Amino acid sequence: MxxxxxxxxxxxxxxxxxxxxxxxxxxxxxxxxxxxxxxGAGECGACTIIMDGLTVNSCLVLAPEADGTVIETxxxxxxxxxxxxxxxxxxxHHAVQCGFCTPAMILSIKAFLRTNPRPTVRExxxxxxxxxxxxxxxxxxxxxxxxxxxxxxGQEELGHA
Amino acid sequence: xxxxxxxxxxxxxxxxxxxxxDEGPGSRLLAGGTDVLAELRVAGKAPKQVVDIKKVxxxxxxxFDPGEGLSIGPRVTCADVLASPLVHREYPLLxxxxxxxxxxxxxxxxxxxxNICTASPCxxxxxxxxxxxxWTEIESARGVRRVEVKDFFVGVKQTVVEPDxxxxxxxxxxxxxxxxxxxxxxxxxxxxxxxxxxxALVKHGxxxxxxxxxxxxxxxxxxxxxxxxxxxEVKAEALKVIRPIDDVRASxxxxxxxxxxxxxxxxxxxxxx
Numbered sequence: 001m002x003x004x005x006x007x008x009x010x011x012x013x014x015x016x017x018x019x020x021x022x023x024x025x026x027x028x029x030x031x032x033x034x035x036x037x038x039x040g041a042g043e044c045g046a047c048t049i050i051m052d053g054l055t056v057n058s059c060l061v062l063a064p065e066a067d068g069t070v071i072e073t074x075x076x077x078x079x080x081x082x083x084x085x086x087x088x089x090x091x092x093h094h095a096v097q098c099g100f101c102t103p104a105m106i107l108s109i110k111a112f113l114r115t116n117p118r119p120t121v122r123e124x125x126x127x128x129x130x131x132x133x134x135x136x137x138x139x140x141x142x143x144x145x146x147x148x149x150x151x152x153x154g155q156e157e158l159g160h161a
Numbered sequence: 162x163x164x165x166x167x168x169x170x171x172x173x174x175x176x177x178x179x180x181x182x183d184e185g186p187g188s189r190l191l192a193g194g195t196d197v198l199a200e201l202r203v204a205g206k207a208p209k210q211v212v213d214i215k216k217v218x219x220x221x222x223x224x225f226d227p228g229e230g231l232s233i234g235p236r237v238t239c240a241d242v243l244a245s246p247l248v249h250r251e252y253p254l255l256x257x258x259x260x261x262x263x264x265x266x267x268x269x270x271x272x273x274x275x276n277i278c279t280a281s282p283c284x285x286x287x288x289x290x291x292x293x294x295x296w297t298e299i300e301s302a303r304g305v306r307r308v309e310v311k312d313f314f315v316g317v318k319q320t321v322v323e324p325d326x327x328x329x330x331x332x333x334x335x336x337x338x339x340x341x342x343x344x345x346x347x348x349x350x351x352x353x354x355x356x357x358x359x360x361a362l363v364k365h366g367x368x369x370x371x372x373x374x375x376x377x378x379x380x381x382x383x384x385x386x387x388x389x390x391x392x393x394e395v396k397a398e399a400l401k402v403i404r405p406i407d408d409v410r411a412s413x414x415x416x417x418x419x420x421x422x423x424x425x426x427x428x429x430x431x432x433x434x
Contacts, residue, residue, distance in 0.1 A: 001168060018168035019207065021198065041199040042267055054240070054269040060198045061270070062191070064168040065213060108265065129352035130264020 001064045007032065008076025016063040022056075023047045025063035026073060034074035034103045038132070045131035048104035049073050055111045057130075072110070074103035086110060089147035097135035105131050109145055118149055163198070164207035170216045174300070177217055177327060182302035185324035188212045192235050193270035195263070196279040214327065223247060230335035231255075235275075235328060239268040239286070252333055254342035254363060258289035261346045264353040274328050277313060280320045280379065281355075285346065287314070287380035288361035291372035292342060295333045301326040314379035340365035341434045345423035346374075349410065357411040360399075360423035364388050364433035371395060371424065376403035376416050392428045396421045 003025060004013045016025045026032045026049070038046030040059045047058040050072035077084045083091065086106055096102050105128060112119070112127035119127065124145050125138075133141065146152040166189075171177040181188060187209035191197050201207060214220060214235055221236040223245050231252055233242070239259040242248050248256050255273075262285040263271055276286040277297070290310045297308050299322060310331070313320055322328060342363035348354035359374035369386040381402045386395060405416040 017165065018211075019163045019165045021163065040202055042195050042263075045264065045266055048266055055266045056270055057195070057266045060195050060267075062168060062194065062198070062211070062213075064170070065191075065194070065215070112265070125352075127265060130266045 001067070003029075003063050003067050005066055005069055005071055007071045008073060018062070018064055020063040021059050022049070022051075022061040022063050022066045022071075023058035025066070026058060026071075029063070032073055032075050036100055036103060038100070043132070044101075045108065046101055046104050048107050048131060050107055050111050053111070053114075055108050055130075072107065074106060077106060077110075085148050086113075086144070089144040090141070093140045093144040093147060095137060095140040095144040097133075097137045101131055101133045101135075105133065105141060109141075113145075113149065118151065119145070121146075163201055164205065166201075166207040167210040168213065169210055170213040172216050172218075174217055174219050174329070177212065177214060178300060178302045178325075180212055181325045181327060184210065185326075188324070190214055190278075190327060192272045192275040193238060195267050195271040196275060196281075220329065225251065225338075227335060229332060230337065231333040233273055233331050233333075235272060235330075237272060237274070239263070239271050239273060239276075240265075242273060243268065251338040252293065252340070254289050254293060254340065254344065254361060255286075255333070257342070257344050258285050258361065261285050261344065261356075261359075267353070274331055277310065277331065278320060278322065278328060280314050280316075280318045282317060282377060282379055283356040283359065283375040284380055285344075285356060285359065285374065288344060288359050288372040288374040289342075290331060290333070291380055291382040292344075292361040292363045292370045293333045293337045293340065294370065295331055297328050298330040298332065299326050300329045305329075311382050317378045337363070337365060339434055341431050342370075343427055343431050345427060347411075347416075347419050347423075355410065358405075358416040358419045358423070360420055360427060362424070362427035362431055364431050367433075369395065371399065371427075373399060373403055373420055375411075376405040376420055378404070388433055392425055395428060396424050399424060 036046040038044035042057045042060045049058045189208040191211045191213045220234045224232045242259040273286040295310045344361040346359040347357040356375045361372045363370040369388045371383040374380045383398045405413040
């Protein structure tokens with residue numbers, strides 16, 4: 001089927017087999033390999049992207065289902081080589097270890113902060129419950145989120161409880 | 162990796178019912194896809210075609226009819242349920258259950274009707290629907306039938322829905338509007354996980370309704386009891402309907418124990434309106 005999507009503000013039109021997932025279409029069809037495949041079954045969230053404003057596991061969406069949608073992926077985050085504020089905060093707080101979960105983590109947090117710009121720690125934890133970090137760097141990720149929401153004033157980096 | 166299949170997305174219910182009449186056994190219905198695509202991947206087999214029902218206009222929306230009750234269509238997601246002021250006001254237990262299901266990404270796609278059609282013993286929405294006495298409307302080219310959710314499940318991942326049929330609505334009766342209820346779900350971690358055991362409990366109109374998940378081949382519901390039934394009697398009734406097993410997530414003994422703990426907690430916490 002011919003798939004028409006807008007990804008990170010750019011329009012694409014491309015044929016894809018009916019049984020391809022959106023994840024495979026992004027990676028193998030459009031060459032956008034920033035989105036990762038982890039479990040392929042909706043457990044780990046490594047393939048999380050934003051589709052029509054909502055986060056989805058792109059391994060659990062068929063490419064034909066995404067026809068006509070507006071998609072945001074990690075490739076749209078940095079602009080002209082400049083990291084986004086969220087990416088800069090991840091960098092500053094060492095919220096990236098192996099990096100495999102990071103693109104999806106960024107997308108989940110980006111969508112979450114649009115609806116809740118001043119979240120509590122508990123709300124941040126719940127917002128990323130569908131994104132596994134197997135390096136278990138969750139504390140640093142939460143600190144990075146608080147950095148961009150302006151909730152870390154006066155606190156030291158890596159102020160682990 | 163998914164094996165090849167064709168994708169079709171009918172625009173009307175008539176078109177969908179025609180496809181199912183002619184090619185029902187080779188078709189797999191797709192709504193949110195969070196169960197279907199995971200299953201197709203793990204099973205390593207493919208239907209001839211996947212039939213996406215999300216383009217059918219009539220399948221959208223959460224509606225309330227004062228005579229009938231709350232009607233939820235097959236396109237409605239768990240996130241839609243959570244975003245509905247109507248649900249929070251009149252059927253808060255449905256929002257409680259939807260919030261316990263999966264992760265944000267899964268709730269944005271997963272549908273309550275898909276949740277019961279997958280018919281996993283641990284289906285979170287099933288426990289809420291059972292405790293609220295919900296029923297389903299099932300259609301095919303042969304006609305329409307109504308099946309109570311308590312009669313909907315046949316076995317592990319098996320339902321009464323035939324290959325040429327589709328569940329077009331799930332309805333929570335009007336008399337359950339405003340019902341006080343709550344749910345407990347036991348997980349291995351605080352983040353998203355399948356239920357090791359769950360209990361949904363409703364006190365309404367002088368009656369007590371209790372449903373239990375992950376403790377039998379299907380989600381189960383106790384006989385309706387008086388709202389002031391002693392806790393020990395409720396637990397005894399629960400032990401009659403559950404048939405838990407040992408598996409990778411929990412032992413039968415642990416499940417049996419926690420179901421009773423949850424009944425105690427919910428009996429104490431839920432106040433009839």
